[in-house]
Amino acid sequence: MASPQLGQLYKELQQSFLSGNLQQTGVLLARLKIGLTEAGLLVPFGNPNPQDLVVARDILEVGAFWSIRTKDIPSFDRYFSQLLTFYNDYSSVLPPSPREFPLRGLNLVRLLTQNRIADFHTTLESLPLPADSLTANPYIAHPINLEQWLMEGSYSKVWNAREEAPTEEYKFFVDSLMGTIRNEIASCEEAAYDSLPLKDAATLLFFKSTSDLVTFAQQRGWQVDLGAEKIHFAKKSEEKVEIPKERLIAANLQYARELEQIV
């Protein structure tokens, strides 16, 4: 260890993290990060001692989990990007960490909940696993399945999968994910139905009580007919197809100019 003081703090951190004391963990993390920076381990360069690196990685991993437990997503993002250096560039020096794939999986779920599908796929491609064995890893398979179901529209599967999270932390994302899919379903219903009975709408949108549904319907501007127990979706009147005049003119002028160059 770089300094005995850091070692002491590290031990305290492990204890407080295991006991689930979020506040104390946060305080310790802040002090440890300063310590790591002074020891030149936070963003390692050169050839530091592998054991020190393992400790630094552990601290950052605890930090990442801690950020999720305190629901601080930007902080998770920071910890995770710092960890990537350890996972990618020092993978030959360090023993693999048991928390690596849970964290990578969490990062994928985070990208999904933020609807950053392109980033999700880029990250997926850069995982250090052969592509056809991705689904064999439970931590990675979970976000992959979620994404597939979201894309094809099997929302009920997503809903059912919320209890199958491979680690505790995945559940922290469930709420925002449910919000996302509820909005997705709602926009599909607007397009696909003329009207829906209240009860069916509640099941489709995974609402347990009608009152939740009514508030949600009001937010989206649906007409709720309580007497007939039906929701009428505001039919978007056939949108007039606007002829994009300016674009057409611009395009035509462009052709004229090009043709002139040719002739």
Next chain:
Amino acid sequence: MADVEMKPLDDKKEKKEEKTAAEEKKPVPLTPVAEIKGNVAFIERAVSTLEPRFTHRVLRSLAHLRKKLDDKVLRDAVQAIYTTDSPTKQSLLSWLPDAPTEQSMDIDPASTPSKQPQAEPIPEVDIYLRLLIIHYLLASSDTHAKATKLAHETVDKMQALNRRSMDPIAAKVWYAVERAYELGGELADARPLFLAAQRTAALRHDDETEASLINRILRSYLQYSLYDQADKLVSKTSFPAAAGNPQHARYHYYLGRIKAVQLNYTAAHTNLQQAIRRAPPAKTAPGFYQAVHKLSIVVELLMGDIPERSLFRHPVLEKALAGYFEIVKAVRNGSLSQFQNTLSTYAAQFEADKTYTLIVRLRQNVIKTGIRRLSLSYSRISLRDICVKLHLDSEEDAEYIVGKAIRDGVIEGRIVHEKGWMECGGQKSGYGPEVSDVFSRRITYCLELHNQSVKAMRYPLNAHRKELAAAEGAREREKELAKEIQEGGDLDDEGPDLGEGF
């Protein structure tokens, strides 16, 4: 004017030479040594006339020359080209394994004829020979380490010399460097070297080398699936427009890869099309041709298009694309089970092609195609039947999936929840703003093609003077014509008068 006359003569001479060279080749294939010697002459000419064309020609022959290299050939070539004992010669020879004495005995008489004392050949020749030696060393696995060492030394030498006439060869040397690292299994370690060299090349306006290096770096990123870094590199650098077609083709291929991973399929498709168009003919570079087509088929499918069937009958592609053909069939039929079966059968191949994750994404397209086919053939179909036909897990899923398809505009229709069926609406008419979009995309493509071809044209030096003279003549003629017209006009004017007079 002298220049103008000189040029055609030169050209003719070249053509003649080319012809004679070709004729010579046909009856008796040139010995590799003679070929190398000829190439060296070309390089010398290229440097003295400042015409990189000759160097390019030399480099084009590299691929097939490479196969004929052995240490005897190389040693002979070095002996023949460097007649005097010089440090360069010594260093070149030191890289080749020592010859058994009897062999060198055979060589000596052959190489003696060129007796007249020659000046030391130019450095380009040295680098060219080094390039050949590297390629030779790379061919057998025992000498990789040696090749890497030589490659390093060559690179240092090139950068110290800093000669523009060396650029095309330098670009090839970088390729050899990459190859050396890759065969050594340490491609990632070469990256800093490439990045530094790329900066230098950009500063020196060394387009050939820069293009080659950008491709090297991109390749190395993609090899390790570092798409983020690759994307950043692309956005921070500008690919030199003056680079050769093969480099452009590679670059477009890599771009296509990056874009496809980022879900930007339209851009990926454009890039891959460019790559296909700029790629060398299918027969000469089948590997690249196949790789681009594989990716391009997947991207096309992801865009919702079905690739042409004739593509799969292409002699070069037929075998390589077998798995992809099955996938296309599955997507076309919208059969999820067929798709899954194909995916598992060819998983290893797709994984090797690095298209597996892309193909997995096709799942949703398969479902969409399935729904679209159903909506075309039925005016009303129950969700239960959809579920059965598309092999979905539950009716509930089917309802969500159909709902999503309607929202995404895949089909026109409604769901009637109470009755549990889907009603399909009429088809969209084929006219609207989309049509003009497609049309304009096509026009843009044609114009782009025209502009690219104009840019790719090459003009002989000073030929415009002739045209100027011709234009001068034309102007004269025009003047005369104008005069005649004027005179003629007088006649015409008189015409009606005459008529009246009669």
